[in-house]
Amino acid sequence: MFFNINKKLFSDGLNIVSKAVSLNSPLPVYHNIKLSVKDDYIQLTASDGDISIETIINKENDNLSINSTGDILLDGRYFSDMIRKVDSDTVDVEIIDGNLCSIRGSAVSFEITGVNAQEFPLIQFNKPDNYFSMNVNTLKDIILQTCFACSDKETKAILTGVNFSCVDNVLTTVATDSYRLAQKVIYLDESNNFNVTIPAKNLLDISKIMPSDGKVDIYVDDKKALFVFDNVLVQTRLIEGNYPQTSRLIPTSFISELTVDARDFLSALERASFIKNEGVNIVRLQLTEDNILLTCKSNEIISQEVIVPTSFTGEAIDISFKGNYVYDAIRALNTYEVKINLCGSMKPFTLVSTNSDQLLQLVLPIKTYN
Amino acid sequence: MFFNINKKLFSDGLNIVSKAVSLNSPLPVYHNIKLSVKDDYIQLTASDGDISIETIINKENDNLSINSTGDILLDGRYFSDMIRKVDSDTVDVEIIDGNLCSIRGSAVSFEITGVNAQEFPLIQFNKPDNYFSMNVNTLKDIILQTCFACSDKETKAILTGVNFSCVDNVLTTVATDSYRLAQKVIYLDESNNFNVTIPAKNLLDISKIMPSDGKVDIYVDDKKALFVFDNVLVQTRLIEGNYPQTSRLIPTSFISELTVDARDFLSALERASFIKNEGVNIVRLQLTEDNILLTCKSNEIISQEVIVPTSFTGEAIDISFKGNYVYDAIRALNTYEVKINLCGSMKPFTLVSTNSDQLLQLVLPIKTYN
Numbered sequence: 051m052f053f054n055i056n057k058k059l060f061s062d063g064l065n066i067v068s069k070a071v072s073l074n075s076p077l078p079v080y081h082n083i084k085l086s087v088k089d090d091y092i093q094l095t096a097s098d099g100d101i102s103i104e105t106i107i108n109k110e111n112d113n114l115s116i117n118s119t120g121d122i123l124l125d126g127r128y129f130s131d132m133i134r135k136v137d138s139d140t141v142d143v144e145i146i147d148g149n150l151c152s153i154r155g156s157a158v159s160f161e162i163t164g165v166n167a168q169e170f171p172l173i174q175f176n177k178p179d180n181y182f183s184m185n186v187n188t189l190k191d192i193i194l195q196t197c198f199a200c201s202d203k204e205t206k207a208i209l210t211g212v213n214f215s216c217v218d219n220v221l222t223t224v225a226t227d228s229y230r231l232a233q234k235v236i237y238l239d240e241s242n243n244f245n246v247t248i249p250a251k252n253l254l255d256i257s258k259i260m261p262s263d264g265k266v267d268i269y270v271d272d273k274k275a276l277f278v279f280d281n282v283l284v285q286t287r288l289i290e291g292n293y294p295q296t297s298r299l300i301p302t303s304f305i306s307e308l309t310v311d312a313r314d315f316l317s318a319l320e321r322a323s324f325i326k327n328e329g330v331n332i333v334r335l336q337l338t339e340d341n342i343l344l345t346c347k348s349n350e351i352i353s354q355e356v357i358v359p360t361s362f363t364g365e366a367i368d369i370s371f372k373g374n375y376v377y378d379a380i381r382a383l384n385t386y387e388v389k390i391n392l393c394g395s396m397k398p399f400t401l402v403s404t405n406s407d408q409l410l411q412l413v414l415p416i417k418t419y420n
Numbered sequence: 421m422f423f424n425i426n427k428k429l430f431s432d433g434l435n436i437v438s439k440a441v442s443l444n445s446p447l448p449v450y451h452n453i454k455l456s457v458k459d460d461y462i463q464l465t466a467s468d469g470d471i472s473i474e475t476i477i478n479k480e481n482d483n484l485s486i487n488s489t490g491d492i493l494l495d496g497r498y499f500s501d502m503i504r505k506v507d508s509d510t511v512d513v514e515i516i517d518g519n520l521c522s523i524r525g526s527a528v529s530f531e532i533t534g535v536n537a538q539e540f541p542l543i544q545f546n547k548p549d550n551y552f553s554m555n556v557n558t559l560k561d562i563i564l565q566t567c568f569a570c571s572d573k574e575t576k577a578i579l580t581g582v583n584f585s586c587v588d589n590v591l592t593t594v595a596t597d598s599y600r601l602a603q604k605v606i607y608l609d610e611s612n613n614f615n616v617t618i619p620a621k622n623l624l625d626i627s628k629i630m631p632s633d634g635k636v637d638i639y640v641d642d643k644k645a646l647f648v649f650d651n652v653l654v655q656t657r658l659i660e661g662n663y664p665q666t667s668r669l670i671p672t673s674f675i676s677e678l679t680v681d682a683r684d685f686l687s688a689l690e691r692a693s694f695i696k697n698e699g700v701n702i703v704r705l706q707l708t709e710d711n712i713l714l715t716c717k718s719n720e721i722i723s724q725e726v727i728v729p730t731s732f733t734g735e736a737i738d739i740s741f742k743g744n745y746v747y748d749a750i751r752a753l754n755t756y757e758v759k760i761n762l763c764g765s766m767k768p769f770t771l772v773s774t775n776s777d778q779l780l781q782l783v784l785p786i787k788t789y790n
Contacts, residue, residue, distance in 0.1 A: 128694070128721055135691040137725075158691060161722040321505040321528060324498070351498055352531040355507075 051087050051120025052144040056113040057136055057155075063094050064130045066105050066282055069255040071126030072098030082123035083130075084170045085143075087116060095173065096126060101252045102173045103259070106281040120145055121167030129153075132160045175283045178271035182216070182238050186260045186279060189268075192223050192234050193257040195382040195409055200250040201227035211247035213293040214270075218243075224296050225250065230375045231296060231412040232382060246270050247293050252286040259284070300412060301398060304391040306364030308337060309404060310357065312380055312388045319377045322346040322353050331373040332416055337392075338366040346373070360387060369395045370418040376401070379411035421457050421490025422514040426483040427506055427525075433464050434500045436475050436652055439625040441496030442468030452493035453500075454540045455513075457486060465543065466496060471622045472543045473629070476651040490515055491537030499523075502530040545653045548641035552586070552608050556630045556649060559638075562593050562604050563627040565752040565779055570620040571597035581617040583663040584640070588613075594666050595620065600745045601666060601782040602752060616640050617663050622656040629654070670782060671768060674761040676734030678707060679774060680727065682750055682758045689747045692716040692723050701743040702786055707762075708736040716743070730757060739765045740788040746771070749781035 064083065072080045075098050084095040092107045092114065107114060122145060133141060136155035146152045146161075153160040192212075201209035206228070213224045221236045256277055260266065269276040270288075277284040323331050325346040335357075336343040342357040369392065380388050385403035392399045401411040434453065442450045445468050454465040462477045462484065477484060492515060503511060506525035516522045516531075523530040562582075571579035576598070583594045591606045626647055630636065639646040640658075647654040693701050695716040705727075706713040712727040739762065750758050755773035762769045771781040 125720060131694045132721075132723075135694075137687075137691070157726045157728075158688075159724050163720055317507075318528075321507070324501045324505075350495060350533055351502075353502075354529050356527045358527075 051085075051122065051151075052117040052142070053087055053092065054115045054117075054140050054142050055092070055107070057133060057139055057141050059107060059113050060141065061130070061133050063092075063105050063107050064133060066259045067094045067096040067103045068126055068130055069259055070096040070098055070101050070103040070284075072100075073127060075099070079123070079165070079169050079171070081125055081127070082165060082170070083126045084121065084123050084167060085129075086121045086167070087119045089116065089119060092116075095170070097171065097173055099171075100249070100287055101255060102175070102285045104173070104175055104283045108281070122149060122151060123165040123167055123170055124151060124162060125164075128162055132162065136160075173285070175276065175285055177276055177278075178269045178274070180242065180244055180271060181267055181269040182221070182240065182242055183265055183267050184236065184238070186262075186264050186266045188236060189266050190257050190260060192236070193253045195234055195384075196223055196225040196232040197250040197253055198378050198382065199225040199227060199230050199232040199411075203227075208247055208289055208291040208293055210251075211249045211289040211293075212253055213245070213247045213296075214275075215245040215293070216242045224293070226294070226296060229372070229414050230379065231299065232379070232409070233296070233300070233412075234409045236408070244270050245293070246272075246275060247289040247291070248275050248286055249289055252284075256284050256286075299398065300410065301391070301393045301400065304364065304393055306337060306362070306367050306392040308342070308362050308390045308392070309360040310388060310390070311360060312383065312385050315357070315388065316377060316380055318344050318355050318357060319373050319380075321355065323373055323377070325351050325353055332370055332418060333373040333376065334368070334370045334418065336368050337362060364392070367392050367395055369399070370416045371399075371413055372416060375413045379413055382411060383409060421455075421492065421521075422487040422512070423457055423462065424485050424487075424510050424512050425462070425477070427503060427509055427511050429477060429483050430511065431500070431503050433462075433475050433477050434496075434503060436629045437464045437466040437473045438496055438500055439629055440466040440468055440471045440473040440654075442470075443497060445469070449493065449535070449539050449541070451495055451497070452535060452540070453496045454491065454493050454537060455499075456491045456537070457489045459486065459489060462486075465540070467541065467543055469541075470619070470657055471625060472545070472655045474543070474545055474653045478651070492519060492521060493535040493537055493540055494521060494532060495534075498532055502532065506530075543655070545646065545655055547646055547648075548639045548644070550612065550614055550641060551637055551639040552591070552610065552612050553635055553637050554606065554608070556632075556634050556636045558606060559636050560627050560630060562606070563623045565604055565754070566593055566595040566602040567620040567623055568748050568752065569595040569597060569600050569602040569781075573597075578617055578659055578661040578663055580621075581619045581659040581663075582623055583615070583617045583666075584645075585615040585663070586612045594663070596664070596666055599742070599784050600749065601669065602749070602779070603666070603670070603782075604779045606778070614640050615663070616642075616645060617659040617661070618645050618656055619659060622654075626654050626656075669768065670780065671761070671763045671770065674734065674763055676707060676732070676737050676762040678712070678732050678760045678762070679730040680758060680760070681730060682753065682755050685727065685758065686747060686750055688714050688725050688727060689743050689750075691725065693743055693747070695721050695723055702740055702788060703743040703746065704738070704740045704788065706738050707732060734762070737762050737765055739769070740786045741769075741783055742786060745783045749783055752781060753779060 086093040095104045137158045138155040142154040149164040218241045219238045224233045267278040325348045334345045344355045346353045379401045383403045387404040456463040465474045507528045508525040512524040519534045588611045589608045594603045637648040695718045704715045714725045716723045753773045757774040
């Protein structure tokens with residue numbers, strides 16, 4: 051194996067597959083990136099068994115010249131570091147003896163001992179029949195606006211993922227940790243029918259490596275989801291089990307409705323966020339026709355702030371909740387004005403943008419003894 | 421106690437004294453800032469027993485209006501947070517009941533329970549007779565260019581400080597962890613005679629709160645050092661014990677002399693810095709008349725780089741050292757060109773700027789088995 055490649059191009063490819071390199075994996079083979087040099091292209095592959103990524107760098111525009119083909123596994127962390135640290139615009143990569151690989155810039159050179167490529171597990175990137183497409187930015191929005199609401203506790207594994215369920219051309223994505231819920235609905239061009247739960251951690255990795263625009267094709271079956279964009283294939287396992295029926299948790303009629311400027315309300319929540327009891331920032335909202343008060347209390351401190359709403363209609367309510375849950379929900383809505391729909395002081399409430407109903411956030415209140 | 425003050429002015433004062441608030445102190449009184457409101461000024465004081473800071477905010481330019489005087493201790497962390505979070509340009513601070521303090525902006529208000537001011541230890545900020553002055557930036561340079569070479573191990577307490585010794589008008593500041601040493605010499609306007617060792621940690625705190633220009637007066641006796649600038653007094657304990665005689669460790673004659681571009685050499689060290697054995701990045705420098713090679717080796721990787729010197733004279737040398745020690749030393753020199761003076765492969769070497777001899781850095785080599 052011997053090739054010369056544009057350093058930036060190669061670094062970009064390595065950064066993409068590096069997301070699947072698992073330095074903590076008990077299987078040392080997963081610490082590696084597989085480098086396969088063919089006649090006309092280079093293939094980079096990495097996997098931690100949970101997520102697998104493959105990208106192709108094609109020979110074009112003098113960016114890549116291949117002298118001889120071959121395969122090797124190289125430690126993912128060190129290999130990326132070395133390429134990034136080379137002191138020239140192009141880099142020579144050569145297997146010089148057995149598994150000893152040389153990486154050369156102009157004054158700088160590195161040598162690293164790799165592993166025989168046959169040690170790498172065989173990963174099938176085959177495409178299931180069921181597939182749909184969307185703009186990469188639509189998928190990034192889904193990930194950004196739902197993943198934060200997933201559980202981080204492995205005890206309820208199914209809640210550590212985002213549920214993608216499609217009936218006809220309506221794709222509903224849901225995340226919940228059972229104390230809050232985020233739901234985004236997207237209309238697809240074609241009808242489809244599936245229900246899969248994808249690990250939030252892997253979705254966040256995918257979000258980081260997607261390009262700034264273009265299309266992503268998503269293939270699903272009952273074992274895996276495969277994301278395809280540019281020259282990249284990303285495959286993730288699904289979380290097994292039935293996702294809870296969340297639609298019945300979402301209230302549809304309300305007794306009170308508060309509309310506030312999103313940025314002002316975020317500022318108020320942020321100001322009070324340092325007041326915690328046992329690590330939890332509990333916010334109390336007292337809504338009456340005359341006055342809306344946001345109060346936080348700890349053993350040492352009380353903070354109080356008068357909220358000026360855009361509008362408030364309905365019954366007076368005194369409700370308490372985790373400040374960061376409502377903060378995260380409003381941030382995810384990414385809107386100028388947020389409508390908070392309330393059903394009662396001990397019932398879940400929803401937060402939506404006043405100019406779109408695609409995204410809904412739901413938060414459960416907290417019982418307090420004021 | 422009741423006053424109204426410009427929020428920015430008050431925050432700046434609180435930030436200064438906050439450096440002495442010790443949240444980890446086993447004595448709860450040290451978690452507080454002492455707020456003393458007099459007829460014409462406010463005094464803020466904080467201490468952790470090790471470092472004590474006091475600052476005065478005078479009534480001038482409508483920045484401060486005092487309705488009634490008083491004293492109270494308020495939790496340093498929360499009080500600073502509350503003032504910063506107030507939603508207006510000025511803030512009301514009032515003791516409303518016993519030790520209950522109210523902090524009010526426009527829509528936002530806080531209440532916090534303080535502690536009786538008499539609980540605070542009496543701190544004498546008296547000025548010892550022995551004193552000298554310098555520009556604040558000269559002191560910042562001393563701190564920046566020496567403190568990093570101090571030991572962080574409490575086993576040799578004296579080495580966790582920077583030694584300031586003055587004979588006539590020559591002030592020598594030295595830091596060492598016994599593997600490297602930094603020495604900066606300053607010429608004072610007046611003659612003086614003292615030898616004190618100041619904790620590096622406290623010097624770094626002082627460096628952070630000094631203004632961007634002006635003068636600092638430094639008073640020392642055998643118990644403490646007092647730094648005075650603007651309306652701020654900072655007092656630190658000294659480290660007891662005799663500082664080692666470091667001057668005899670510094671070689672004065674050399675067998676080889678290498679001059680290199682500082683930025684290029686830093687880049688080379690940085691490139692090789694990820695190659696570590698048991699967490700240590702060992703750099704080998706092979707100097708011959710024909711060629712200068714910088715090599716790093718771990719179990720998995722070799723990196724090699726050809727160094728192009730500005731000049732090299734003297735005997736060939738093969739020397740190894742901790743990469744980060746030489747990196748830190750060259751960074752501290754803050755120069756375009758660095759001269760490395762060598763005495764032999766197992767002897768300490770010095771690093772100086774080619775255009776100033778005020779600052780000297782010394783590093784001990786490491787024995788390796790290549």
